[in-house]
Amino acid sequence: MSKNVLKFIGTLALTGLFIAGCGSGDSGESSKAGKSTTKDGEEVNLIFWDENSGPDRTPIWEKLIADFEKKHPNIKVEYVGLPKDEAKSKLDAAIAAKDTPDVASLQSSWLPEFSIRGALLPNSESLK
Numbered sequence: 001m002s003k004n005v006l007k008f009i010g011t012l013a014l015t016g017l018f019i020a021g022c023g024s025g026d027s028g029e030s031s032k033a034g035k036s037t038t039k040d041g042e043e044v045n046l047i048f049w050d051e052n053s054g055p056d057r058t059p060i061w062e063k064l065i066a067d068f069e070k071k072h073p074n075i076k077v078e079y080v081g082l083p084k085d086e087a088k089s090k091l092d093a094a095i096a097a098k099d100t101p102d103v104a105s106l107q108s109s110w111l112p113e114f115s116i117r118g119a120l121l122p123n124s125e126s127l128k
Contacts, residue, residue, distance in 0.1 A: 047078050048104065048105075049080045049082055049091070052082075
């Protein structure tokens, strides 16, 4: 596999981890930004932050989001592209304010710190 394919797969895997971390739970760290419901068929709005937006990545995420929304018409994803040099500080501020995005693409090097800060939830909780 090429390095770009591996990076993309890694990014998707990390996004899955962050989905669990930013989902609703008892930790008080869940997003206030997105609107979600538990009833089937009702509209769900998700906020997605990309930590390295730009002309090479943004169109890929926009296509993935469009395909996802086509398969799940009741789920709307708002894409927010963050410049790479501002992403960490914006995520830090969102965590401190307990106003995180519902989903985020992030660098794997940030995961230990976010875990220590209690900003991530166990995957097992989100998979029930």
